[in-house]
Amino acid sequence: MADITFKIDNVDIKGKPGQTIMEAADAAGIYIPRLCTYEGLQPHGSCRVCTVFVNGRAQAACTQPIAEGITVDNSSEEVQQIRKDIIEMLFVEGNHYCMFCEKSGNCELQALAYRLGVLAPKYPYLFPKRDIDASHKDIFIDRNRCVLCGRCVRASQDIDGKNVFEFVDRGPDKRVAVNSEAKLSDTEIDVTDKAVEVCPVGALLKKRVGYAVPIGERLYDNKPIGSEIENKNQSS
Amino acid sequence: MGKPKVATASLAGCFGCHMSLLDIDDKILKLVELVEFNKSPVDDIKKFTERCAVGLIEGGCANEENAHNLQDFRRNCDILISVGDCAIMGGIPAMRNGIPLQECLQKAYLEGPTIYNPTGKAPNGPDIPLLLDKVYPCSEIVKMDYHLPGCPPPAETLWQALVALLTDKPLDLPYELIKYD
Ligand code: SF4
Numbered sequence: 455m456a457d458i459t460f461k462i463d464n465v466d467i468k469g470k471p472g473q474t475i476m477e478a479a480d481a482a483g484i485y486i487p488r489l490c491t492y493e494g495l496q497p498h499g500s501c502r503v504c505t506v507f508v509n510g511r512a513q514a515a516c517t518q519p520i521a522e523g524i525t526v527d528n529s530s531e532e533v534q535q536i537r538k539d540i541i542e543m544l545f546v547e548g549n550h551y552c553m554f555c556e557k558s559g560n561c562e563l564q565a566l567a568y569r570l571g572v573l574a575p576k577y578p579y580l581f582p583k584r585d586i587d588a589s590h591k592d593i594f595i596d597r598n599r600c601v602l603c604g605r606c607v608r609a610s611q612d613i614d615g616k617n618v619f620e621f622v623d624r625g626p627d628k629r630v631a632v633n634s635e636a637k638l639s640d641t642e643i644d645v646t647d648k649a650v651e652v653c654p655v656g657a658l659l660k661k662r663v664g665y666a667v668p669i670g671e672r673l674y675d676n677k678p679i680g681s682e683i684e685n686k687n688q689s690s
Numbered sequence: 691m692g693k694p695k696v697a698t699a700s701l702a703g704c705f706g707c708h709m710s711l712l713d714i715d716d717k718i719l720k721l722v723e724l725v726e727f728n729k730s731p732v733d734d735i736k737k738f739t740e741r742c743a744v745g746l747i748e749g750g751c752a753n754e755e756n757a758h759n760l761q762d763f764r765r766n767c768d769i770l771i772s773v774g775d776c777a778i779m780g781g782i783p784a785m786r787n788g789i790p791l792q793e794c795l796q797k798a799y800l801e802g803p804t805i806y807n808p809t810g811k812a813p814n815g816p817d818i819p820l821l822l823d824k825v826y827p828c829s830e831i832v833k834m835d836y837h838l839p840g841c842p843p844p845a846e847t848l849w850q851a852l853v854a855l856l857t858d859k860p861l862d863l864p865y866e867l868i869k870y871d
């Protein structure tokens with residue numbers, strides 16, 4: 455099938471029919487910030503960090519298919535501000551204590567805030583009461599840090615074939631639960647499961663491996679999240 | 691007019707942010723040329739003697755004294771800066787925010803595994819500042835003008851911010867200097 459031509463920030467991009475805006479942008483070496491999306495999992499379209507303006511309308515780049523002649527705004531002040539606001543709301547909505555979190559330096563939420571230049575959220579902190587489940591011998595869930603991206607839910611279902619996680623309740627009470635309605639240790643989850651690997655934050659972690667990488671050598675200590683995609687462009 | 695005055699305080703913090711300020715090494719000599727310290731643990735001046743251009747606040751507000759001190763800084767400083775994660779979001783002390791105060795005191799002074807306390811009571815008295823129901827980020831007590839994150843913020847962040855402010859230049863922190871840990 456013929457290529458589809460469209461524009462991101464006034465640059466001509468060619469994509470394949472059926473691609474999402476994010477997939478076509480990735481292939482062209484243009485980074486669109488994202489949180490709930492994970493390569494190899496079905497897009498979820500829930501976090502809205504990937505918001506772009508398509509012909510002037512806000513859309514989620516991870517679910518919106520490309521179309522001939524569309525113009526995509528991925529960098530205007532307005533678009534950046536929306537993303538920043540979402541990240542700031544996620545920070546105040548949970549309990550994110552970066553100073554002692556094992557995931558710090560490798561956390562995608564934190565890395566997005568760094569990349570977008572967030573010095574402090576402008577919203578009041580909610581300090582919600584959330585539970586920890588450390589019953590499993592190799593894995594724990596700290597819901598204080600969960601951003602409800604649904605990656606673990608999808609990975610467990612679609613890749614591990616286990617269905618360990620699900621979302622329960624709504625609104626501010628929405629949380630990730632395990633299928634047995636009991637503890638993590640009662641489920642079939644295993645430390646090698648994809649579900650354990652995909653969590654963008656420090657909510658679902660392996661035990662006894664925290665802090666192994668020294669400060670200065672962690673994923674996002676020196677280069678912003680997304681630079682792997684942008685560098686792909688430069689080298690080709 | 692003289693040099694601009696700078697005041698600093700450590701509220702519910704660990705003094706780590708002040709340590710980071712000292713970590714600017716020999717630039718401390720340049721800093722002393724640029725500014726004069728007023729109320730601050732650095733020179734042990736306990737009360738404001740002059741209006742200050744900049745107030746650096748470490749730590750959030752865990753008790754009444756922290757809150758009054760912060761309000762005093764707001765009255766006496768043109769620009770107030772939250773320095774570090776505790777000032778910005780409460781930090782480690784704010785971990786108590788999900789637990790009722792009574793329960794915290796109970797655990798800390800009566801039930802903890804290493805506690806010896808024959809009085810059977812949590813300390814209480816007119817000279818002990820009253821604890822607040824939770825630990826408040828500084829911006830929830832008074833208006834804060836700027837925020838410098840980090841636990842502590844790198845010395846270079848503090849230096850660049852101070853120099854930018856005192857020389858009236860915009861502050862544009864590079865990627866490596868915005869850190870939350
Ligand atoms: S535990 Fe992690 S992967 Fe699962 S929903 Fe929460 S943030 Fe996403």
Ligand code: FES
Pocket residue numbers: 487488489490491498499500501502503504505514515516517
């Ligand atoms: S990455 Fe597109 S909505 Fe989350």
